[in-house]
Amino acid sequence: MKNITIATRGSKLALWQANHIRDCLLAQYPGISVDLLEIKTTGDKILDVPLAKVGGKGLFVKEIEEALLDGRADLAVHSMKDVPVELPESLVVGVNPKREDNTDTLLSVHYGSLDELPKGAKVGTSSLRRRAQLLALRPDLEVLDLRGNVDTRLRKLIEGQYDAIVMATAGIRRLGLSAPKMSRLAPPAFIPAVAQGALGIEYAQDGPMAELLAFLNDGESRITVQAERGFLTGLDGGCQVPIAAHATLDGGTVTLTGFVCDVDGTAPIRMEVSGPAAEAFDLGLDLARRVLDAGAREILQKLYDEA
Numbered sequence: 001m002k003n004i005t006i007a008t009r010g011s012k013l014a015l016w017q018a019n020h021i022r023d024c025l026l027a028q029y030p031g032i033s034v035d036l037l038e039i040k041t042t043g044d045k046i047l048d049v050p051l052a053k054v055g056g057k058g059l060f061v062k063e064i065e066e067a068l069l070d071g072r073a074d075l076a077v078h079s080m081k082d083v084p085v086e087l088p089e090s091l092v093v094g095v096n097p098k099r100e101d102n103t104d105t106l107l108s109v110h111y112g113s114l115d116e117l118p119k120g121a122k123v124g125t126s127s128l129r130r131r132a133q134l135l136a137l138r139p140d141l142e143v144l145d146l147r148g149n150v151d152t153r154l155r156k157l158i159e160g161q162y163d164a165i166v167m168a169t170a171g172i173r174r175l176g177l178s179a180p181k182m183s184r185l186a187p188p189a190f191i192p193a194v195a196q197g198a199l200g201i202e203y204a205q206d207g208p209m210a211e212l213l214a215f216l217n218d219g220e221s222r223i224t225v226q227a228e229r230g231f232l233t234g235l236d237g238g239c240q241v242p243i244a245a246h247a248t249l250d251g252g253t254v255t256l257t258g259f260v261c262d263v264d265g266t267a268p269i270r271m272e273v274s275g276p277a278a279e280a281f282d283l284g285l286d287l288a289r290r291v292l293d294a295g296a297r298e299i300l301q302k303l304y305d306e307a
């Protein structure tokens with residue numbers, strides 16, 4: 001193939017990620033050309049409603065998958081965190097490039113850590129997972145909605161609408177963003193979202209992309225993402241519920257921590273499992289079953305009924 005088209009969202013982060021993969025392709029295959037096709041997704045259009053209330057899975061990928069299915073694009077670069085567990089039948093996310101730091105970061109103008117925030121401080125995030133874990137650690141905080149692209153969120157912080165905001169460390173690093181004070185919110189106290197920090201490349205299963213893109217896959221990233229997505233699959237959860245997971249790989253053994261709690265941070269359920277890397281996805285499914293039996297079933301049912 002001489003010309004390759006990458007479908008991507010138009011946000012700064014999405015464009016950085018698509019351009020990163022474009023650069024990798026150009027370096028690997030001198031002489032090819034790579035174009036970006038920018039696509040506006042439902043998630044990009046609905047900016048005034050908290051994501052948890054918009055509902056539905058795959059808000060950031062559906063229109064992009066349509067471009068893959070009708071041949072307008074050859075591949076799509078996604079934040080793996082935004083990719084639902086169910087894909088259209090003929091498409092696969094067959095490649096996970098090397099993963100960035102998967103933690104969250106607290107950004108603030110005045111406060112260098114969660115402990116330093118004054119009583120009742122306003123913290124911005126629209127993620128139920130971040131909200132719940134913030135409240136579990138600091139029940140006094142006032143957690144407020146915060147939508148928009150990564151740079152919009154940072155602007156709202158600097159303007160003084162919030163005492164602090166929480167964003168994925170990966171997005172901050174990729175865009176080279178900073179705030180006067182930054183501190184990492186990391187496991188075991190603060191568990192990341194499933195697949196946070198990972199990219200996923202989606203393409204038609206039967207086409208030439210699998211072979212062409214194979215060099216971009218990172219084995220360790222693929223395995224940790226598989227374990228975490230197994231957990232998400234077993235919980236039948238989208239990003240609209242407080243679900244968190246964190247996998248690590250040591251030799252051939254993957255260790256997965258799974259976490260579910262109520263939206264106010266109460267009734268936390270945290271469990272861990274270890275097993276062979278080759279069974280990463282099934283380990284995640286197993287852990288989900290155990291977490292459901294330990295009380296997560298009631299928590300999630302309540303949230304889905306309200307949605």
Ligand SMILES: NCc1[nH]cc(CCC(=O)O)c1CC(=O)O
Pocket residue numbers: 079080081082150166167168170171195196197198199
């Ligand atoms: N839902 C938006 C989204 N999807 C992926 C990232 C961050 C980058 C990543 O996790 O790879 C973000 C922004 C954020 O959560 O702060």
